[in-house]
Amino acid sequence: MQDPQKLIQRFKSRVHVLDGGLATELEKRGHDISGKLWSAQVLLDDPGAIEQLHYDYLKAGADIIITSSYQLTFQGMKEAGYTHEQAEDAFHRSVEVAVKARERYLSELDEDPPEDRKPLIAASIGPYGAYLADGSEYTANYGSANSFEALQAFHRERMEFLAKTEADYFALETIPTIFEGISCLAIAGDLNELPVMLTFSCRDGTHLCSGHPMSHVSEVVNQGTFWFLVGVGMNCTAPRHIVSLLNEIAARETAPMVVYPNSGEDWD
Numbered sequence: 001m002q003d004p005q006k007l008i009q010r011f012k013s014r015v016h017v018l019d020g021g022l023a024t025e026l027e028k029r030g031h032d033i034s035g036k037l038w039s040a041q042v043l044l045d046d047p048g049a050i051e052q053l054h055y056d057y058l059k060a061g062a063d064i065i066i067t068s069s070y071q072l073t074f075q076g077m078k079e080a081g082y083t084h085e086q087a088e089d090a091f092h093r094s095v096e097v098a099v100k101a102r103e104r105y106l107s108e109l110d111e112d113p114p115e116d117r118k119p120l121i122a123a124s125i126g127p128y129g130a131y132l133a134d135g136s137e138y139t140a141n142y143g144s145a146n147s148f149e150a151l152q153a154f155h156r157e158r159m160e161f162l163a164k165t166e167a168d169y170f171a172l173e174t175i176p177t178i179f180e181g182i183s184c185l186a187i188a189g190d191l192n193e194l195p196v197m198l199t200f201s202c203r204d205g206t207h208l209c210s211g212h213p214m215s216h217v218s219e220v221v222n223q224g225t226f227w228f229l230v231g232v233g234m235n236c237t238a239p240r241h242i243v244s245l246l247n248e249i250a251a252r253e254t255a256p257m258v259v260y261p262n263s264g265e266d267w268d
Contacts, residue, residue, distance in 0.1 A: 002120075002168045004195040004228035010116050011231060011256035018260050019057035019065045026053065036133045037080055038071040044082075044090055047097050054101035058119055065101065065119060066171050069094040070126035074157055088161060095123060095165040122197060123167035125184065127175050128154055138201055138236070140176040140210035151183040159187050169195035174236045176201045176209035178217050185226050197231035199258050205244030214248040222254050233258035 010016075023039040031042045031049060043050050054065045069091055077087035098121045105119065106112065128145055129137030131154070136142060145151065159170065170188060175181045181198055188196045198221060201209045208217060214234075221232055232255045234245050239261045249257055 001163065001170075001194045004169075004193065004230055006116075007120075007169060007195050007230040008256065013116070016063040016120075017061055018258075019054070019062040020060075022050075022053065022066070022068055022070075026050075029053075035080075036071075037076065038130075038133075039068050040071040040090065040094075043068045043072075043094055043097070047093055050094075051097035051101045054098050055104055058101060058105040063119055064122055065098050066122045066173075067094040067098050067124045067167065069158075069162065070124040070173060071130055072158065073126075073131045073154075075154070076131050091158060091161050092165060095121065095162070095167050099166050120168045121166065122169055122171035123162040123165065125155065125159060125162070125170055125172045127173070127180055127201075129176060130174065137174045137176050138203075138209050140208070142177070142180075146177060146179060148179055148183050148186075151180045152187060155180075155184050156187050159184065160191065163191045163194055169197060169230055172196060172198045174201045175199065178208065178210065178212045178220065181217070181221060185221065185229065188228060189226070193228040195228050195230045196226075197258055198229060199231075199233050199235040199260070200237075202234050202237040202241055202245055205241040206248060214245055215251065218249045218252050218254060222252060229255045231256045231258040233260075235260045236262050238262065 023033050026033055026039055026042055033039050035041050050068050057065055072090055072094065074084060074087050102119050102121060127137045128142055128151060172184050185196060188194045203209045206214055208214060221229060232249060242259055242261050246257060246259065
């Protein structure tokens, strides 16, 4: 993975464009993502489709592509009938297809871009709620798992595995509770302080889905302890809340801000 300070400097130097939705675009292309593994099932069954989608987003102007590992967990793969080795292969493949897409895109350019203009690959880490597949990434109803220790135990193995790949940094996405965000940052710190982009799911213009104020979260995650935090913000949040949430973050000295809201629709 890349040096956190270099990534922070790069992100502060200009706006970077993330890719678009992975699952929604796969659905548009005719893939079934209705199972518990969601878009990760397409990675297992048709990795070429994921590679093509990454490539298409790069061609469309994305500076960053996020891997299809959001829904991948060792626990979830086991429950779906896969072995531990098959789960490891899936994690590796999620980055491999992104790397192939980037190499293909770069090979078609007239000249190599400077290092700070090459597309980045973010290794997606979904929340515990994504593994539960019951919508709790938007409610933070984790039960007994809503503790620092339990969430560290859940996330550690896959973060350790993805740390060994060619991804440039971790993307911790749709995190509904401060306990989960801090637990993952602590793991990244244990792994030689690897770079992390941390985005929360929020229920309104000032609070995470767990009810924690965004202002408090911003204070906590931007302590010097987590100097390797290369971006903080929100995703899978209604567009009408974004400006207020960004103001909550901007009121304090922060890592570069990240935002990729949803469409604003409500789901029952």
